[in-house]
Amino acid sequence: MSRAIRRSTVSKTVPEPPEAPLLPVPGLDYGVLDELLGYALRRAQNALYLDFYRATADLDVSPQRFAALVLVGRNPGMRQGLLAQAMGLHRSGALRLTDWLTDRGWAERRDDAEDARRWGLHLTATGKRKLALLERRVRDHDQGLMRGMGDHAARLKADLERLATVAAAAAAALEESK
Amino acid sequence: MSRAIRRSTVSKTVPEPPEAPLLPVPGLDYGVLDELLGYALRRAQNALYLDFYRATADLDVSPQRFAALVLVGRNPGMRQGLLAQAMGLHRSGALRLTDWLTDRGWAERRDDAEDARRWGLHLTATGKRKLALLERRVRDHDQGLMRGMGDHAARLKADLERLATVAAAAAAALEESK
DNA sequence: TATTGTTATACTCTATAACTATA
DNA sequence: TATAGTTATAGAGTATAACAATA
Numbered sequence: 344m345s346r347a348i349r350r351s352t353v354s355k356t357v358p359e360p361p362e363a364p365l366l367p368v369p370g371l372d373y374g375v376l377d378e379l380l381g382y383a384l385r386r387a388q389n390a391l392y393l394d395f396y397r398a399t400a401d402l403d404v405s406p407q408r409f410a411a412l413v414l415v416g417r418n419p420g421m422r423q424g425l426l427a428q429a430m431g432l433h434r435s436g437a438l439r440l441t442d443w444l445t446d447r448g449w450a451e452r453r454d455d456a457e458d459a460r461r462w463g464l465h466l467t468a469t470g471k472r473k474l475a476l477l478e479r480r481v482r483d484h485d486q487g488l489m490r491g492m493g494d495h496a497a498r499l500k501a502d503l504e505r506l507a508t509v510a511a512a513a514a515a516a517l518e519e520s521k
Numbered sequence: 522m523s524r525a526i527r528r529s530t531v532s533k534t535v536p537e538p539p540e541a542p543l544l545p546v547p548g549l550d551y552g553v554l555d556e557l558l559g560y561a562l563r564r565a566q567n568a569l570y571l572d573f574y575r576a577t578a579d580l581d582v583s584p585q586r587f588a589a590l591v592l593v594g595r596n597p598g599m600r601q602g603l604l605a606q607a608m609g610l611h612r613s614g615a616l617r618l619t620d621w622l623t624d625r626g627w628a629e630r631r632d633d634a635e636d637a638r639r640w641g642l643h644l645t646a647t648g649k650r651k652l653a654l655l656e657r658r659v660r661d662h663d664q665g666l667m668r669g670m671g672d673h674a675a676r677l678k679a680d681l682e683r684l685a686t687v688a689a690a691a692a693a694a695l696e697e698s699k
Numbered sequence: 700t701a702t703t704g705t706t707a708t709a710c711t712c713t714a715t716a717a718c719t720a721t722a
Numbered sequence: 723t724a725t726a727g728t729t730a731t732a733g734a735g736t737a738t739a740a741c742a743a744t745a
Contacts, residue, residue: 354710354711354712355710356711357711363606364609364685364689364692365607365608365609365685366685366686366689368603368607371592371596371599371603371607372592372596373591373592373595374591374592374594374595375591375659375660376588376591378660378663379659379660380663380666380670380674380677380678380681381573381584381659381663381666382588383678383681383682383685384565384566384681385566385584386682386685387562387681387682387684387688388562388563388566389685390684390689391562391684391688393688393689393692394688394691394692394695395559397692397695397696398691398695406559406560406563410554410560410563413551413552413553413554414549414551414552414554416552417549417550417551417552418549418550421549422726422727423726423727424726424727425546425549428541428546429543429546429549431541431542431543431567432713432714433713433714433715434726434727435713435715435729436712436714437727438727438728438729439712458721458722458725459721459722459726460720460721460722460725460726461721461725461726462726462727478552478553481553482553482557484691485556485557485559487691488558488559488684488687488688488691489558491684491688491690491691492558492680492683492684492687495680495683498673498676499677499680499681499684500561502673502677502680503558503561503562503564503565504561504564504565505673506565506568506569506670506677507542507543507544507561507564507565507567507568508544508568509666509669509670510542510568510571510572510669511542511544511568511571512669513572513662513665513666513669514542514568514571514572514575517572517575517576518575532734532735535734600703600704601704602703602704610736610737611737611738612703612704613704613706613736613737614736614737615704616705617735617736636702636744636745637703637743637745638703638704638744638745639702639704639744640703640704
């Protein structure tokens with residue numbers, strides 16, 4: 344592959360957040376939606392996304408990009424393909440995500456000693472500073488949500504982790520039975 | 522506004538699902554992500570979306586469009602603006618969503634008796650049949666997830682509803698303090 | 700003047716398919 | 723041949739801004 348400098352065509356901003364939270368509108372009949380675990384999850388996810396967006400508005404990231412920054416920071420030298428796998432993305436998506444980080448000077452690609460097809464991803468000094476700042480902000484903010492959930496916070500987190508594996512197993516079973 | 526027949530430029534298919542679930546990759550260090558309620562929620566949401574997509578693959582809907590169908594079915598005559606509000610969308614998004622439903626002959630716009638600026642949204646007979654089929658499928662499927670969560674299912678749903686309001690309040694407070 | 704819905708546009712996000720270099 | 727990454731493209735999703743009709 345060409346190791347020449349590439350021109351990346353990556354987004355310049357963070358995506359627009361939802362217009363408004365998805366909270367129940369008084370007087371509307373939600374029918375079956377009110378019974379569904381999936382819809383409750385969607386409502387919560389929507390509210391948290393909006394909240395994350397506002398809490399980090401000045402730092403120019405998205406939840407996904409924050410996650411990528413953490414992963415590269417914690418696993419220096421990781422390949423793009425592994426980043427894709429960890430984030431549930433196609434290879435081409437991991438490329439764009441990496442480009443976004445390198446365009447800002449937060450990460451860089453280095454040659455992989457074992458396999459010349461691969462890159463090793465590393466944070467720059469700037470990236471490390473940015474990550475430290477972001478981690479503090481995001482953690483504080485998340486802890487605020489946890490406080491709001493009181494003594495249900497820990498069990499909610501555990502239940503969500505279990506739900507993710509339950510749903511993934513269900514999806515895999517459907518894929519299988521095709 | 523023109524009540525002439527419009528040419529809708531709406532998508533023909535359902536969006537591509539994530540490439541793969543976001544489950545933890547063994548051997549990777551997730552750092553702070555493993556501590557965050559928000560990341561646990563993201564993992565669950567990702568898995569459920571993929572699962573919904575596969576469970577309804579033959580029915581050509583997305584979670585959002587399913588929700589719109591339920592809302593219009595349950596609240597006949599509702600305005601587009603109200604649909605936007607209920608779904609956390611901009612007006613222009615509700616327009617596209619409505620176009621999508623009308624293009625398929627599942628819903629129709631009728632004049633609003635009280636205000637000539639508004640449309641009243643209604644399901645067609647076809648839309649009602651489709652909705653009945655979808656509701657059965659989605660409910661069965663959601664109950665499968667609930668069964669997988671055992672006796673934690675009800676409390677998880679309640680916790681998620683509370684989390685949505687906690688996060689929405691936090692987001693509103695941030696918006697306020699700007 | 701404000702509101703409802705529309706139009707036109709811009710931008711992001713993701714995947715697919717074909718390609719190059721390397722294993 | 724298979725894999726890692728790249729390129730080019732197509733399709734989806736959302737919002738913004740300006741506009742017409744109506745209140």
